[in-house]
Amino acid sequence: MDILVRAAVAVVVVLGAILYGLLVQGVIRKVMARIQGRIGPPVWQPVYDLFKLLFLRTAIWHGVMFWLGPVFRAAGGIGLFLLIPVVVGNPWLENFSFTGDLLMAMYFLFFGSLGMALGAAEAGHPHSPIGISRGLVQMTAFELPFSLAVVALVARTGSFSIIEIVRAQQGSVWDWNLFANPFASAAAFLAFLGMNMYSPFNIVGAPQEIPVGPPTEYHSSFLSMMAAGRSIFAVAKMVLYMDLFLGGATSLLEAIVKTFLVYFWSVFVGAVFPRFRTEQSVRFFLGWPTVFGAAGVALVLFAR
Amino acid sequence: MSDRDWNDPRLEEALPPVADDGGPRPPRLPARIEDIPAHAPIDDTCFLGARKMPTPIGLPEAVQRIKNWIRARSLWVMAYGTGCGSIELRPLATARYDMERFGIVMRPTPRQSNVLIVSGYLAVKSLKRVVRSYEQMPSPKWLVGLGSCTINGGMYWDSYNTINRLDLYLPVDIYIAGCMPRPEALLAGFDRLMKLIDRGEANGWHHYLENLDWYKANQRKLFDDGDMPDYNW
Numbered sequence: 001m002d003i004l005v006r007a008a009v010a011v012v013v014v015l016g017a018i019l020y021g022l023l024v025q026g027v028i029r030k031v032m033a034r035i036q037g038r039i040g041p042p043v044w045q046p047v048y049d050l051f052k053l054l055f056l057r058t059a060i061w062h063g064v065m066f067w068l069g070p071v072f073r074a075a076g077g078i079g080l081f082l083l084i085p086v087v088v089g090n091p092w093l094e095n096f097s098f099t100g101d102l103l104m105a106m107y108f109l110f111f112g113s114l115g116m117a118l119g120a121a122e123a124g125h126p127h128s129p130i131g132i133s134r135g136l137v138q139m140t141a142f143e144l145p146f147s148l149a150v151v152a153l154v155a156r157t158g159s160f161s162i163i164e165i166v167r168a169q170q171g172s173v174w175d176w177n178l179f180a181n182p183f184a185s186a187a188a189f190l191a192f193l194g195m196n197m198y199s200p201f202n203i204v205g206a207p208q209e210i211p212v213g214p215p216t217e218y219h220s221s222f223l224s225m226m227a228a229g230r231s232i233f234a235v236a237k238m239v240l241y242m243d244l245f246l247g248g249a250t251s252l253l254e255a256i257v258k259t260f261l262v263y264f265w266s267v268f269v270g271a272v273f274p275r276f277r278t279e280q281s282v283r284f285f286l287g288w289p290t291v292f293g294a295a296g297v298a299l300v301l302f303a304r
Numbered sequence: 305m306s307d308r309d310w311n312d313p314r315l316e317e318a319l320p321p322v323a324d325d326g327g328p329r330p331p332r333l334p335a336r337i338e339d340i341p342a343h344a345p346i347d348d349t350c351f352l353g354a355r356k357m358p359t360p361i362g363l364p365e366a367v368q369r370i371k372n373w374i375r376a377r378s379l380w381v382m383a384y385g386t387g388c389g390s391i392e393l394r395p396l397a398t399a400r401y402d403m404e405r406f407g408i409v410m411r412p413t414p415r416q417s418n419v420l421i422v423s424g425y426l427a428v429k430s431l432k433r434v435v436r437s438y439e440q441m442p443s444p445k446w447l448v449g450l451g452s453c454t455i456n457g458g459m460y461w462d463s464y465n466t467i468n469r470l471d472l473y474l475p476v477d478i479y480i481a482g483c484m485p486r487p488e489a490l491l492a493g494f495d496r497l498m499k500l501i502d503r504g505e506a507n508g509w510h511h512y513l514e515n516l517d518w519y520k521a522n523q524r525k526l527f528d529d530g531d532m533p534d535y536n537w
Contacts, residue, residue, distance in 0.1 A: 051374045057444075
C-alpha cells in the first residue's frame, strides 16, 4: 500500500476520531444534565467550544514550553490512537499497529500528561503546579493496577501485539478477557476511572478549589488544541480498552457501540460518587485494584 | 446626619472625584464590526510592543458570520461577583434555569472567559480587579452590567467608595436593569447579548482598545496612588 495513501487515510481517521470524541463528550454533558434534572447543552456544544476558542486572539508570551504543552498532548493522543487497531481485519482502520504496540501504547498513555505538565508549569500560575502534582501522583497510583492487568493479558496471549490479543478473544463472548480474566478486567476498569479523571478522581482540575488545575493559564487556540488532544486521547483509551477486554471490533458500528459503553462506565460512576482527595485516591488504587491485578496475573499463571 | 442639607456646597467637595466631569466623550460605537476601519489608531506604548490589533477586517462576510454564529453559542462567563447581583447569578446553573442549555458555562479564570458580568455595586477597590480581569480576557470579550448600580449607582449613588457609572471605566455591551434583576431577566439579557454577538454588533472590546486613553484617564482619576499598570496582561 502506498505510504502517501496510508498517511491521507490516517489524517481522515484522526479527524473522524476527534469529532467522535467531541460528540461523546457532548452526549456525556447531555446525560449528566438529564441526571441533574436539566435540559443540558446541545450535543454539538464541545465542537462549538473548540471552534470558538480557535477564533480567540492572544498576544501573551509565557515561553516555549507553554506553547509546546498542547502540542505534546495532541501528539501523544494522535500517536496513541494511530498505534491501536480500531477495527481488526479492516486494512484502513487497523492503523499503524505492529508487534509490540501495547508497550508503546502504554508509554504514550502517559506521555501526553507529562507534556502538558511541563507546559502548564511554565505558565507560572500557582494553581498549575498544584494540579500537576496531584495529577502525576494519581497517575502513578493507577498505573500499577493497569500494568498488572496488561501483564496478565500478555501472559495469557503470549504476545505484546494488540491485534494478537484481539484475535485470541474471538469466538464466543466468553472468550473476551472481560470474562476470561475477570480479575485483570476489574483492575483495569477501576484504573480507567482514574485515567478519565471524572468524579471521584477529578481532584486534578477541581473547579471549586484550584480553578481548573493545570490549564489555568491556557486560553484561545492553546486550549482549543488541548480540547482536540483530550478528545482523541479519550477515543484512543476507549479503543484500547475495547481491544484489550471487549474482544475488539469487526465493524465500525460494533466499535462505536463498544467504545461508548466503555466510556460510559466512568461517566455512570462519576455521576454517583463524590470526589476523592489525592491521598484517598492513591490509597484506593493501591488497595483493591492492585489486589485484583495481582489476582489476574496469578489466575493466568496457575491456570496454565 | 439624618437631616443633612443636600444643597450644602461642602458636600460636593466631600464626594469622591467622579470622572463624569463633562470631559471628552468617546465616539459613538460603530453599528457593525465591518464598519470599523482596519487600522484604528491605538497607542502602542500601552501594549509593551506586542500590539493588540483590532479584528482583521477583510475576511469574507460569510466567514465573519460563521465566526459570530459560533461565538454566540459558546459564551464562557467569568465566575466573579462584585455585589448582591452575584447571588442572582448562581441560580442560572441550577435545574430551574439551566443556562448550560444555551452553551453558557462558568469559567474560574479570566484567560478562558468571554463574558464578564459586573453584578451590582462596584467599589473603587474592586474596580481595579475588574479592570485587571477584563484586560486579561482574550478578545473578543463582552461586559454585562447587571443591576441599576452599574447604570447610575442605584441605591449606592452617594456612597463614598462606589462608582456610579460603569461605562466611564469599561465598555459595557449590555445592561440589565433592576434592583436586583431576577434570574429570568439575566437569561433575557444573555439572549439579547447572543443576538448582538450573532449580528456582529457587540464590539465594546474594540471600542475599549480604540479609546484606551480615555478609559485609562477615567480609571486613573480614581486610583491616585499610581498603583495601576498601563495594561494588564
